[in-house]
Amino acid sequence: MNYTSEINSEGFAIINDIYSENEIEKLISLIEDVTENDSENATFRKSQDLFxxxxxxxxxxxxxxxxxxxxxxxxxESNFGSGYFITKSIYFDKPEKSNWFVAYHQDLTISVNKKIEAANFENWTVKQNQFAVQPPKEILEDNFTIRIHIDKTTKDNGALKVINNSHSKGILRIENLNFETEKETICEVEKGGIMIMKPLLFHASNKTTNNERRRVIHIEFSKQQLPAGLEWSEGTILQKN
Structure with a gap:
């Protein structure tokens, strides 16, 4: 399963049939157990448009x-090699009647344990005691994201739209992209499939129009150690079986 050239040239790849029906049902069960029993958790965000x-x-x-x-x-292993670890993860549940949409953007920030001034780390923010910062683009260029699709995702329930190869242009303002000449792809993914993407790939999603739920587990990876005493706040090394 080698998609390296596609990921490098387009900035993303879609791979279906990664999870069995049984594995997806187990994930759903584990998530529902937590959400039903711990609804006041500070890391949970709930609105009528998004959980x-x-x-x-x-x-x-x-x-x-x-x-x-x-x-x-x-x-x-086959597309990125060894040494990568989790740096951030988010579970998104976009309900059937969600009007939530996301405009085109790049994923420019990482989560770190505290604020320490370091060269080329800028645009600091803090939410719920969680520090985020924009690192040098070399770190972002080496990272990747995997989105695990718990539901079938189509253009009608908020599948990601991407600008092919936009990750190769560095950090950009969206108005500096010429939409007349750029190629846009709607990334439809089957239930149990994944999408791999680079953080600098411009991506967006539309409102849901078909009354179908969209649940995704979004996981970011890096193999870079941060300088000046900075540490990944969610860093988790993957256990080898």
Whole structure:
């Protein structure tokens, strides 16, 4: 399962049939157990348009054995090599009647344990005692994200739209992209499939129009150690079986 050239040239790849129906049902069960029993958790965000769990792999660690099945481990190894670890994870549940949409953007920030001034680390923010910062682009260029699709995702329930190869242009303002000449792809993914993407790939999502739920587990990876005493606040090394 080698998609390296596609990821490098387009900035993303879609791979279906990574998880069995049974594995997906187990993930759903574990998530529902936590959300039903811990609704006041500070890392949970709930509105009529979106339910999200931040630091998902720490809030629901029981899911990791199912997420990192043999298929996913082989994909990571064959496309990125060894040494990568989790740096951030979020669970998104976009309800059937959601009007939530996200405009085109790049994923420019990382989560760190505290604010320490370091060269080329800028645009600091803090939410719920969680520090985020924009690192040098070399760190972002080396990272990757895997989105695990618990539901079939189409253009009608908020599948990501991406600008192909936009990750190769560095950090950009969206108005500096010429939409007349750029190629846009709607990334439809089957239930149990994944999407791999680079953080600098411009991506967006539309409102839901078909009354179908969209649940996604979003996991970011890096193999870089941070300078000047900075540490990944959600850093988790993957256990080798």
């Amino acid at each position: 999200a769990i931040r630091q998902f792999h720490k809030e629901v660690p029981e899911t990791l054995d199912f997420i990192f099945n043999e298929n996913l481990k082989e994909i990571i």
